[in-house]
Amino acid sequence: MKIDKKILARVEQEMDKYHGRFEKYFPRSEPREQSRKYLQGLLSAQDRRNGWELAETVGDSVPDRTQRLLYRSSWDLNGVLDEHIQFAAEQVGTPHGTFVIDETGFLKSGKSSAGVQRQYTGTAGKITNCQIGVFLGYASGQGSMLLDRRLYMPKVWCEDVKKREKVQVPKELTFATKPRQALEMLRHAVSDLGFPGRWVVGDEVYGGSVFRAEVAKLELKYVLAVSCTDTVKKVPGEFSGRPLFSFWPEETSMSVDRIARNIPDRCWHSLVTKAGERAPIRYLWAAIRVMIATAEEGWLLIRRSLSDRDEMAFYFSNAPAETSVKTLARIALQRAEIEKCFSEAKTEAGMDEYEVRLWPAWYRHITLSMMAHAFLSATKKTFDHAILRQCLPRARCSSPGSAEPRRHRKRLFFHGLAKVQSQKEITGNEMSLPRPLLQSGST
Secondary structure, three states, X not given: OOOOHHHHHHHHHHHHHHHHOOHHHOOOHHHHHHHHHHHHHHHHOOOOOOHHHHHHHHOOOOOHHHHHHHHOOOOOHHHHHHHHHHHHHHHHOOOOOEEEEEXXXXXXXXXXXXXXXXXXXXXXXXXXXXXXXXXXXXXXXXXXXXXXXEEOOOHHHXXXXXXXXXXXXXXXXXXXXXXXXXXXXXXXXXXHOXXXXXXXXXXXXXXXXXXXXXXXXXXXXXXXXXXXXXXXXXXXXXXXXXXXXXXXXXXOOEEHHHHHHHOOHHHOEEEEEEEOOOOEEEEEEEEEEEEEEOOEEEEEEEEXXXXXXXXXXXXXXXXXXXXXXXXXXXXXXXXXXXXXXXXXXXXXXXXXXXXXXXHHHHHHHHHHHHHHHHHHHHHHHHOOHHHHHHHOOOOOEEOOOOOOOOOOOOOOEEOOHHHHHHHXXXXXXXXXXXXXXXXXXXX
16 A cells, blocks of 8 residues: 655654764764664564564665674664663653663573573563563653663673673673662663653562662652562551551551551542553552651552452552552552553564674663664654554554665655555545654754
8 A cells, every 4th residue: 555655754754863863872884874774674674673684674685784783883882872861851751750660581592692591581471591681661641661771690690700701791790689770770860861750660579678768869759569578567646546457556567468458448449540451440549658667657558459359469659648549559550651661662673582692782782672662652652643543553663565675775664554544545634744753953
């Protein structure tokens, strides 16, 4: 089907503007040009994004140039990452935004890739051979994006000098837990780059007391999941005159699970806090002021299923006392936004379809994939929302038809544009052109 040339031209133009932000970090012309091709290939390849598929998509006869970009070419990876974070701040950053921390697995069959071993990953839902990447994401009313990444290196890898040398792990790298890696990324985004935001969310891995204390030092508010066995104490005077809390003696630590099973019904609030595929999802929520540390007052937030009383989740928060339970619940569920980013980045930008084993190459591919996903997310926002709802529910970029010469490297367009064009032909309406993705002066 014929594609609207105006929309195609605008997308090509925006890709060139976007990549222009990063050109200063590629001092030589070959890696600079190949990075542009790599972004195009990640978004355009119709099948897997392996070396040969990417080369074919962008018009290279062999994948040698792509391999040089990931393995040997000299370019400023840290500078590219910081520019990417700045772009994300311009697109989705708000003073009340939420930093989201989570990890995702990259399944592997061999044993030679950096950091690979048998370990649990939610990607497979079991212990399997994989690499684990810890990511810092961000969500606001303007959208969601991935900001930063760390490859988790298990202790066995950090202690094996020969294995480290084979995959070019830096000599100065030492073992770091996932919470420590998350803190490094969070500090860099907030303290070094001034990324705006107010909240931090994460699962139980990141709900420990040390992590919470470090987040508070950054003057951020957290809503972090904790284990059902974590204990808290009453806030002095908080429950005076309320005999239904008599199950909880003063000055006694009690597990959050036991508290949830004994609090009175009036503490629970039925709230719609998430939109499901078929209907809004409703949970029961309770928020109680407690002492979550020796001298720290905060919130215990509890989520319970309407259909199964035993299905509960627990969170600690340092939010102010006047914060509503609805606000706490909404922030807690923001963690789902990073899962959405993982799904899009893997499906639409080839984040998990790499064929590299070296430590530096992993970081290069993942960074370029996050950039491709950020461009895709930002460009989707520029299209008319009615068109998006009808035609781009699962937007994907594709290369043009075989009739187009492959030497036209900038032929990039959305997979859903054919449906948009079809809608235009049916209705006779002109399509809305996207607004400029990059504001003047941003490059």
